[in-house]
Each structure stands twice: as structure tokens, then as C-alpha cells.
Amino acid sequence: MFKKITIIGMGLIGSSLARVIRKKKISKHIIAHDKSSTVLQKVLKLKIANTIEGSLAKSVLDSDLVIICTPLGTYKNIAITIKPFIKKNCIVTDVGSAKLAVVKILDKIFKSNIAWIPGHPIAGTELSGPEAGFATLFQNRWCILTPVNKKNKTSLKKLIGFWRKTGSRVQTMTPEHHDKVMAITSHIPHLFAYNIVGTAANLESSTKSEVIKYSASGFRDFTRIASSDPTMWKDIMIANSKEILAMLKNFNNDLNVIKKAILKKNSKKLYQLFTKTKKIREDIIKAGQDISKPNFGRES
Amino acid sequence: MFKKITIIGMGLIGSSLARVIRKKKISKHIIAHDKSSTVLQKVLKLKIANTIEGSLAKSVLDSDLVIICTPLGTYKNIAITIKPFIKKNCIVTDVGSAKLAVVKILDKIFKSNIAWIPGHPIAGTELSGPEAGFATLFQNRWCILTPVNKKNKTSLKKLIGFWRKTGSRVQTMTPEHHDKVMAITSHIPHLFAYNIVGTAANLESSTKSEVIKYSASGFRDFTRIASSDPTMWKDIMIANSKEILAMLKNFNNDLNVIKKAILKKNSKKLYQLFTKTKKIREDIIKAGQDISKPNFGRES
Numbered sequence: 001m002f003k004k005i006t007i008i009g010m011g012l013i014g015s016s017l018a019r020v021i022r023k024k025k026i027s028k029h030i031i032a033h034d035k036s037s038t039v040l041q042k043v044l045k046l047k048i049a050n051t052i053e054g055s056l057a058k059s060v061l062d063s064d065l066v067i068i069c070t071p072l073g074t075y076k077n078i079a080i081t082i083k084p085f086i087k088k089n090c091i092v093t094d095v096g097s098a099k100l101a102v103v104k105i106l107d108k109i110f111k112s113n114i115a116w117i118p119g120h121p122i123a124g125t126e127l128s129g130p131e132a133g134f135a136t137l138f139q140n141r142w143c144i145l146t147p148v149n150k151k152n153k154t155s156l157k158k159l160i161g162f163w164r165k166t167g168s169r170v171q172t173m174t175p176e177h178h179d180k181v182m183a184i185t186s187h188i189p190h191l192f193a194y195n196i197v198g199t200a201a202n203l204e205s206s207t208k209s210e211v212i213k214y215s216a217s218g219f220r221d222f223t224r225i226a227s228s229d230p231t232m233w234k235d236i237m238i239a240n241s242k243e244i245l246a247m248l249k250n251f252n253n254d255l256n257v258i259k260k261a262i263l264k265k266n267s268k269k270l271y272q273l274f275t276k277t278k279k280i281r282e283d284i285i286k287a288g289q290d291i292s293k294p295n296f297g298r299e300s
Numbered sequence: 301m302f303k304k305i306t307i308i309g310m311g312l313i314g315s316s317l318a319r320v321i322r323k324k325k326i327s328k329h330i331i332a333h334d335k336s337s338t339v340l341q342k343v344l345k346l347k348i349a350n351t352i353e354g355s356l357a358k359s360v361l362d363s364d365l366v367i368i369c370t371p372l373g374t375y376k377n378i379a380i381t382i383k384p385f386i387k388k389n390c391i392v393t394d395v396g397s398a399k400l401a402v403v404k405i406l407d408k409i410f411k412s413n414i415a416w417i418p419g420h421p422i423a424g425t426e427l428s429g430p431e432a433g434f435a436t437l438f439q440n441r442w443c444i445l446t447p448v449n450k451k452n453k454t455s456l457k458k459l460i461g462f463w464r465k466t467g468s469r470v471q472t473m474t475p476e477h478h479d480k481v482m483a484i485t486s487h488i489p490h491l492f493a494y495n496i497v498g499t500a501a502n503l504e505s506s507t508k509s510e511v512i513k514y515s516a517s518g519f520r521d522f523t524r525i526a527s528s529d530p531t532m533w534k535d536i537m538i539a540n541s542k543e544i545l546a547m548l549k550n551f552n553n554d555l556n557v558i559k560k561a562i563l564k565k566n567s568k569k570l571y572q573l574f575t576k577t578k579k580i581r582e583d584i585i586k587a588g589q590d591i592s593k594p595n596f597g598r599e600s
Contacts, residue, residue, distance in 0.1 A: 125594035186517035197577040199554045217422045217486035220590040223581035230574035254499045274530035277497040281523035290520045294425035296596035
């Protein structure tokens with residue numbers, strides 16, 4: 001399908017891609033680049049790439065598919081560095097969680113000379129680094145592609161085929177729509193999780209130790225998301241700030257409705273508010289996007 | 301230990317208690333009461349109690365331990381109904397998630413004639429009903445007791461012994477302190493989860509279906525808590541409204557700090573805010589209050 005694939009950034013997503021590419025034999029040759037030589041040494045030990053390449057420019061030479069798997073804040077420099085070394089007909093894509101802002105930057109750099117197709121697999125865990133990856137990460141998850149240049153039809157087809165081979169289902173949409181949907185489904189949940197756990201982290205140490213002790217009452221769920229990679233997430237919040245702040249207004253308005261109902265001890269209203277939420281989880285389970293076991297299947 | 305134990309309310313917690321009492325042979329006789337005859341028929345089929353009793357008053361006759369496992373809003377009527385039928389030296393306890401408001405009501409009704417010791421096991425799932433219970437629910441979880449009457453020393457010792465036999469660790473504290481800690485660890489997380497999922501539930505149906513489709517990006521985690529029993533949770537929000545609203549102010553102040561950092565694209569500040577949260581999860585895992593596997597151990 002692709003003779004050579006270059007993965008830039010060998011963290012959770014990059015290393016999971018390397019694993020699934022090998023497992024499903026999507027490409028004969030994987031070139032792994034990371035700015036950290038420690039990470040590249042780990043990749044070597046894990047035997048998940050054919051070649052490790054410390055030079056970013058060299059890593060894309062002769063490659064048929066380049067996948068950028070680094071935090072959004074690094075895109076601009078990466079694009080400028082690799083542009084002169086990308087061969088004809090090579091597809092360049094990424095896995096970033098916010099699209100519009102970075103797509104604009106890369107469009108300007110790549111112009112129409114390079115088949116640049118932005119992407120975002122809706123998959124991950126709270127862990128980071130090459131050891132955290134696994135080959136089934138994309139299984140049954142959606143991958144969103146936000147193609148902007150209509151000239152890239154053949155490349156788009158190839159890229160869709162690539163993601164399907166990783167186990168993903170593929171959906172295309174505009175970067176604007178992607179950012180709106182992700183603000184609700186991902187960015188705001190992370191923001192609230194970071195906020196709730198952050199408030200707890202600020203408590204005096206005796207109270208904090210109690211929060212840890214009694215966290216099974218709900219709090220622990222939020223700590224999973226709030227232990228995601230801070231470098232990655234600060235970049236997402238900034239890249240999609242417009243949609244996030246707009247959506248935050250909606251959430252705040254709804255929060256005020258709940259607050260008012262609590263203040264007025266309006267039992268009926270609270271019952272009504274807390275009833276409509278159950279169906280959403282049922283639909284998520286039906287859609288195969290979460291497991292039906294209570295407590296996410298955790299023991300007790 | 302207790303010859304006869306009465307469980308009032310055979311939902312998730314009540315039925316889990318019945319199961320563990322049988323499994324660990326804590327009592328020879330379990331009397332199950334529920335206002336719903338359908339629930340009692342289910343209890344009969346599940347064979348988790350020795351006797352089912354449709355009359356609340358009769359259910360406590362001759363019992364040595366009465367455990368109230370119903371929503372907080374039902375406590376007052378239950379206390380008034382059972383008071384004349386409770387035998388001497390019987391211990392009355394509960395499992396409610398907010399303490400001060402209901403403790404005050406029950407103190408007035410029971411006065412010092414009855415050994416009333418409020419309790420709260422920090423355990424549960426998002427499911428409800430007698431089928432949802434299981435014997436290991438309390439294993440390695442904390443149970444908080446908030447004794448108010450110092451005359452009940454012997455009874456308190458017995459009750460602590462009871463909870464230890466269920467697999468729980470036991471901690472005593474004042475109702476005031478309990479409500480403050482639970483506002484952070486349980487009530488506010490539930491409030492935010494209900495709020496986030498509620499906002500999504502209000503979206504137009506095309507967007508809503510996308511939220512479900514891409515929920516693995518973070519949103520799905522919040523839907524678990526937000527599918528908890530609405531009757532139980534409206535009562536908790538009202539019973540602990542003072543602490544919840546006070547704590548909400550702290551969270552809002554911290555949220556404004558994050559919002560400002562996003563608005564000003566303050567990368568350093570966001571990095572700093574998102575970094576301090578990871579340790580809390582590590583501490584929770586160390587304390588045995590969550591599993592260390594990524595994604596709560598869910599497959600992909």
C-alpha cells in the first residue's frame with residue numbers, strides 16, 4: 001500500500017500506528033523520528049520500526065506517507081523543515097485533536113505542491129510515550145479526515161484505505177465542523193476534568209489526602225482524563241480556543257440552571273435534569289463506543 | 301453478630317449488602333423491605349434475603365440491625381413509621397451520601413431512645429436495582445460513620461465490626477466534615493457530569509448523534525456518572541446544597557483562571573495548570589482506589 005511510512009513523534013499514537021502497521025502488514029518499511037533520542041532508543045528496543053532516524057529532514061526522504069504525531073505547537077517548524085525533502089506524490093497527514101488553526105498554518109507552508117490531508121483518530125488513553133502504545137488502539141474507533149484541497153482525491157482514497165486497515169472507521173468533514181464537535185466531546189470534558197482535579201490539587205494537604213481516600217465516590221473518574229499529557233493539551237486548548245470558549249458559555253448557562261434548582265430546592269426540576277442524561281450513555285454503548293459493564297468493568 | 305438484619309430499600313446498595321451478609325455469614329436472617337412489590341419479587345427470585353416483607357413497620361420487628369438504603373428524601377417518613385416498632389438495643393443506620401441535613405431530621409425523631417448511627421459506604425456503580433448489586437461491592441472501599449450520640453459506644457463498635465466484615469475499611473468523622481469532603485469527591489463531580497451530558501442532550505439531534513459517535517475522545521467517561529439514579533441524586537444535591545454551592549464557587553474561580561489562560565493563549569500557564577493534576581491520579585492508584593490500567597482497563 002505504502003512502500004515507506006514515516007512517523008514523526010513516537011508517543012502513544014505514533015507508536016501505536018507503528019505497531020498496527022507492522023501487525024497488519026500495511027507497509028514494508030517504517031521510519032521513526034522523534035526529537036528525543038531516548039524515545040528513539042526505546043523504539044529500537046521495542047522493535048516497532050524498521051529504521052530510527054534522528055534527523056527530521058532525513059526521516060521523510062523517499063517516504064510515501066508521512067504522519068505527524070506530535071503536539072500541535074510543533075507543526076509549523078516540522079512543516080517548514082520537511083517541505084524541501086518530501087518526494088513527489090507523498091501524502092502528508094497528522095493526528096492532531098484540533099484542526100482549523102493548524103490546517104491554516106500548514107496550508108500556507110505546503111501550498112498545493114504537497115498532498116496534505118489533515119486527520120484525527122478518536123482514540124487514546126491517558127498514558128504517553130512509546131511504551132504506552134498498542135496495536136489495537138484504533139480498533140472500532142473513528143478517524144476523522146478534514147481534506148481541504150480537492151485536487152487530492154486519489155491521495156484521500158489511499159489515506160482512507162490506510163486508516164481502515166488500522167481497524168478504524170473513517171469520516172470526512174470540514175476542519176470547522178471537526179473543531180465544533182471536538183469542543184463538546186473532548187476539549188470541554190478535558191477542561192472540566194483538569195479544572196476539578198486542579199481545584200482538588202490546590203486544597204490543603206489534609207483535605208487532599210481525604211479526596212484521594214474517598215475518590216471512588218466519583219472523583220477518580222475525572223483523574224484519568226486529567227492525567228493526560230499537559231504539553232499536548234495546552235496546545236489543543238489554544239488551537240481550538242474559539243470553539244472551546246463559545247461552548248463553555250453553553251455549559252455555564254446550563255450550570256446556572258442546575259445551581260438555581262439546587263438553591264431553590266426544586267426537586268422536580270433536578271429530577272428532570274438528571275433523567276435526560278441516561279439515554280446518552282445507552283446510545284454510546286449501543287454505538288460500540290463504551291463497554292456496558294458497570295464501573296467501566298473495574299473490579300468493585 | 302446480628303441475629304436479624306433488616307434492609308430497607310433493595311436497590312444497588314441494599315441488595316449488595318444482602319449478598320455480602322449471606323456470603324460472609326454476618327447474620328442468620330435477612331429481612332428485605334422495599335416499597336415496590338416488583339423489587340421484592342426480584343429479591344425472592346435472586347434468593348438474597350431470608351424473608352421479604354411488604355410492610356415497613358413489620359419489617360423492623362425483632363431486628364437487631366436496621367439499614368436504611370433508600371433515597372434521602374424518604375428518610376423522614378421511614379423514621380416516623382419504624383420508630384414505634386424498633387426493639388431495644390437495635391442499631392439503626394443508613395447508607396446515604398449526604399449526612400448533616402438528614403441526621404438532624406432523624407435525631408429529632410429518634411431522640412436518644414434509639415441507637416441511631418449514620419453511615420455512608422463510599423461504593424457504588426452507575427446501575428440501580430436489586431439485579432445490579434454484588435457481594436464484593438464494598439471490598440477495599442471506605443465506609444464513613446458519623447456518630448452523633450456518644451452514648452452509643454457499644455453499638456458503634458458493633459457497627460464498625462459489621463462494615464469491616466463486608467470488606468470495608470471504616471472511618472468516623474462529623475457529619476459536617478463528611479459533607480464537605482463528599483461535596484468535592486462526589487457531589488460536584490456528579491453535578492458536572494450531569495451538566496456536561498445534559499448540555500449535550502439538549503443539542504439538536506444531528507450534533508447529538510455525532511457526540512455519541514465520537515464520545516471515546518473523553519465525553520463517554522462523564523456519561524457513566526451521569527447515568528446514576530436521578531431520584532437518589534436530586535435528594536443528595538438538595539440535602540448537601542450548602543456545601544455544594546460553596547465548593548462550586550471554588551471550582552468557578554479556578555475555571556476562570558483556565559478560561560483567562562486560554563483567552564490569552566498563555567501556554568506556560570496552561571502547562572502549569574495541567575501538570576499538577578497527574579500526581580493526584582498516581583496517589584489514588586497507590587491508595588488502591590482505582591486500577592492502574594489505561595482507560596480503566598477497557599479494551600481499546
